[in-house]
Amino acid sequence: MGKRIVLLGPPGAGKGTLARQLADEIDVPHVATGDMLRAEVAEGTDLGLKAKQIMDSGGLVPDAIVVEMAVERLSRPDATDGWILDGFPRDVEQAIDLERQFSGAVPDITLYMGLDTDEIVRRITGRRVCPRGHVYHVDSNPPRTPGTCDEDGLELTQRDDDTKEVVAKRLQVYWEEIDPLVAHYDELGVLRRLDASGDAESVHARAIQLVSD
């Protein structure tokens, strides 16, 4: 089974949900640039302050910042044997930069998650998160007590970029970047298409089949 996995897909497709399951199963770190940026925002760092404005508008944080952050994370000892990238690379420049930083190494597999727009919006607008990053959905993955995280009892909120207006912008940015990125991984021979519809268990089962082939 390939252990260097990239998850591509629209906002709200379920990349984070799937990445967490796969990372546990194959025992590699889940590296999500969105989570890393949100941690910077929560800590109030200079980077976090800059990133927040961009994230709240639905745009992309500059490549140089994100690549440096990802490379630093992937250089740690726990990532030597593999990783699951979620939300990174976001464009071809980031993909090529990543390969350059790791002496031309390419992922073993890239799962390209496809989902229709109505379901994307349903998943995003129903998402609730706790300050420590646990993720729920009001319909498909509700907490035991509405509004409260099962894991740590903290209050659940909506992400600031999960409004309908910002989601529209995030989707527009996504569609501008995704085709060249998909073509890049297709040319490298590592692209697999994953139907991201259906419940999380079905998506996970399909993903396992694809990464095990």
Ligand code: AP5
């Ligand atoms: P990021 O955090 O990466 O956001 P995203 O790519 O838009 O993806 P999401 O986190 O919204 O969704 P997801 O696919 O992980 O879905 P999830 O599993 O949570 O990036 C945020 C921002 O940071 C960007 O806009 C940008 O500004 C910046 N950024 C990040 N990386 C960057 C980069 N590389 N370059 C530049 N800028 C960058 O699921 C969604 C919901 O659906 C949840 O409620 C979940 O419970 C539910 N759900 C999941 N799967 C299913 C299922 N199968 N059935 C029903 N419900 C499901």
